[in-house]
Structures are given as structure tokens and as C-alpha cells.
Ligand code: B12
């Protein structure tokens with residue numbers, strides 16, 4: 001089988017499972033990206049995400065994750081909502097309206113590997129979606145799926161910003177994409193829109209100041225954060241710089257059932273309908289039932305309630 005034939009098979013499989021785009025990059029060491037990553041780490045911009053500073057060599061070289069790696073296959077999983085939450089409700093980042101993407105994307109990537117093995121039975125491959133030290137944005141950019149914007153997002157000129165990234169590292173060769181030119185121009189809307197100054201300069205994000213980090217990843221209470229940032233409307237994640245970007249109008253609402261807002265059983269309502277009062281009254285049992293498949297489990301109810309309390313200080 002030629003690399004060109006294989007490319008067509010993978011592209012068709014990706015479309016069958018609803019990925020918005022597919023492209024591949026030749027596996028190599030990520031020299032320039034490592035310089036950027038090391039600079040980011042040296043400035044302490046990873047805050048308390050100690051795992052970002054560990055296993056650096058694995059982020060640099062895909063052949064350390066899969067012996068004999070030849071290609072990095074990249075996929076965009078579309079999550080754009082048909083409708084955002086009402087603005088007065090406690091806000092959840094749109095990527096978290098539905099099921100946790102890590103499992104959803106990896107399950108589909110395993111099916112794509114199964115299909116490839118019908119043609120190349122001996123293929124070795126590993127699938128990733130934010131599940132290992134892989135620089136997913138850098139690989140997707142190399143594969144030609146989009147450009148990295150000043151907001152740090154991987155932006156597709158066709159499918160916009162509402163796309164998560166899934167990756168297969170494999171020891172087979174296929175066709176490779178060409179990088180896309182940067183589409184930011186003189187725009188700085190993301191930097192101006194960020195309420196906490198987390199975008200310290202174009203392409204530079206201080207995670208310690210980012211609402212997404214503080215509401216999902218940080219183990220500290222909001223009021224104990226070293227880099228205290230203003231209360232916002234977000235109780236999990238943040239979409240402010242995403243929504244400010246002119247490219248965010250691109251892309252269709254997701255067709256993936258898994259990414260549509262989770263339903264609250266026997267109530268006819270969605271998790272995106274919850275009011276501040278309902279959040280405040282929620283107990284652990286109902287949280288675990290309603291959010292069993294949701295990324296919000298990562299933060300947990302106690303942290304979300306702490307954020308709601310902190311956000312109530314917003315003037
Ligand atoms: C740590 C992390 C975070 C941290 C830090 C984010 C950051 N900007 O570094 C926090 C918790 C803040 C975070 C927040 C969010 N995250 Co996050 N996060 C990650 C994670 C695990 C690692 C990112 C990383 O390595 N950061 C270090 C910096 C230095 O690297 P980087 O951002 O990847 O950027 C590299 C490339 O872009 C490259 N690059 C390539 N070409 C070019 C060109 C130029 C000119 C420049 C300067 C750079 C450049 O430079 C960088 C270094 O190599 C990835 C998953 C993964 N394994 O990659 C998801 C990931 C980046 N996150 C994702 C998402 C969806 C989000 C949120 C939107 C969630 C939300 N709504 O709240 C926000 C967005 C915030 C933002 N403006 O970036 C998606 C992004 C998808 C996309 N289309 O870009 C990813 C890829 C997960 C996934 N599998 O889909 N995240």
C-alpha cells in the first residue's frame with residue numbers, strides 16, 4: 001500500500017467517525033517547540049502543574065513513546081455547541097458540556113487503528129488525547145490542521161477554535177501535511193479580552209493567572225492562589241479568549257452526541273441549565289450521578305462550590 005492510498009483510508013475513516021479534520025506529520029524531534037516549552041517552564045508559567053516539567057524528553061521525541069515512530073496522525077474533534085449557556089447562569093467551558101473528551105476521542109482513535117490494521121496487520125501505534133506528554137498543538141500545526149494563534153489555540157481556518165486534538169503515533173508512513181500560515185495579523189482581541197492578564201504577550205500564557213487553570217487544575221482554594229485573579233462568570237474552564245477570536249465563527253455545531261450537553265435524568269433539563277441556587281444546594285450524591293461522565297468530575301463539587309462563592313464577589 002502506498003502512503004497516498006493509506007492517507008485516503010485514514011481520512012475517510014476520520015470523516016466516518018465525525019472528526020472535522022485529519023492530517024499527519026513526519027515523526028521527528030520537536031526542536032523549536034522544546035525551546036518554547038523550556039522558556040515557558042523557566043518562567044514558572046506552568047504554576048503547580050509539576051507534570052509539565054517532568055518527562056520533557058518524551059515531549060521532544062515521539063520515538064521515545066513508540067519505538068520506530070514514523071508518523072504522528074492528528075485529528076480535530078469538533079465540540080462547538082449549537083447554543084451557549086444563558087449569560088446569567090454559572091458558566092461552564094463549552095468543551096465540558098458533554099462527556100469527558102479523553103475517553104471519547106481515544107475510543108474513536110482505537111477504531112481507526114483497527115481499520116488501518118486490516119490493511120497493515122503489523123502496525124504499531126499508540127493513541128493520545130491529553131493523556132501523555134505529547135505536544136498536541138505543535139503536532140497538529142506541523143500536520144497542517146491549523147495555525148497557533150496569539151491565544152495559544154490551534155486554529156483551523158475552516159473549522160475554527162472549537163476543536164480538541166487527538167493523536168496517533170505510529171510506525172507506518174503516510175502522506176504529510178504542510179504548515180498553514182498564521183492568521184492573526186495585527187489582531188490582539190484575545191489578549192485584550194482576557195480578564196486576568198494570563199496572556200502576558202502574544203503566544204505567551206501564564207497558566208497561574210488563567211481562569212481555566214484556577215477552576216480546573218489548581219488544588220488551591222481560589223482565595224489562596226498566589227496570583228489572585230478577579231472573579232469571573234466561569235465555574236469550570238474559560239472560553240473568553242476563544243469567544244473573542246474572529247476565527248471562532250468558523251466551524252459547524254458538533255454532530256457528536258457525546259459532546260452535546262449532558263441531560264439531568266428525569267428532569268428534562270441539561271447541565272447547562274443549572275442556576276447558582278441549584279449549584280449551591282447540590283449534594284455530593286447528585287453531583288456524582290449527574291456528572292459521572294463529565295470533565296467536571298476532575299474539579300469535583302467542593303472546588304466548583306468554592307469557585308461559585310469566589311465569583312459571588314464579582315461587582
Ligand atoms: C497544560 C494545558 C493547559 C494549561 C496551560 C495552557 C497553555 N496554553 O499552555 C491550562 C490549564 C491553562 C489549559 C487551558 C486550556 N486548555 Co489546555 N492543555 C494543556 C496541555 C495538557 C499541555 C499544553 C502545553 O504543552 N502547554 C505548554 C505550552 C508551551 O505549549 P502549547 O500551548 O501546546 O503551545 C505549543 C505549540 O503551540 C507551539 N507552537 C507551534 N507553532 C507555533 C508558532 C508560534 C509562532 C508560536 C509562538 C508557538 C507555536 O508552541 C508551544 C510550545 O511548543 C494540552 C494537551 C497536550 N498534551 O498538548 C491541553 C490543550 C492545549 N488544552 C486544550 C483546551 C481545549 C484548553 C482550554 C480551551 C480549556 C477551557 N475552555 O478552559 C483552555 C485554553 C487556554 C488557552 N488560551 O490556551 C486543547 C487545545 C485545543 C486547541 N484547539 O488548541 C488541548 C490541546 C487538549 C486537547 N487534546 O485538545 N490547558
Ligand code: SF4
Nearest residue numbers: 194210211238240241
Ligand atoms: S482561557 Fe480565560 S483566563 Fe485563560 S487566557 Fe483565555 S481568557 Fe484568559
Ligand code: SF4
Nearest residue numbers: 149150184187190245
Ligand atoms: S483573537 Fe486575534 S490575535 Fe488572538 S488568536 Fe484570534 S486572530 Fe489571533
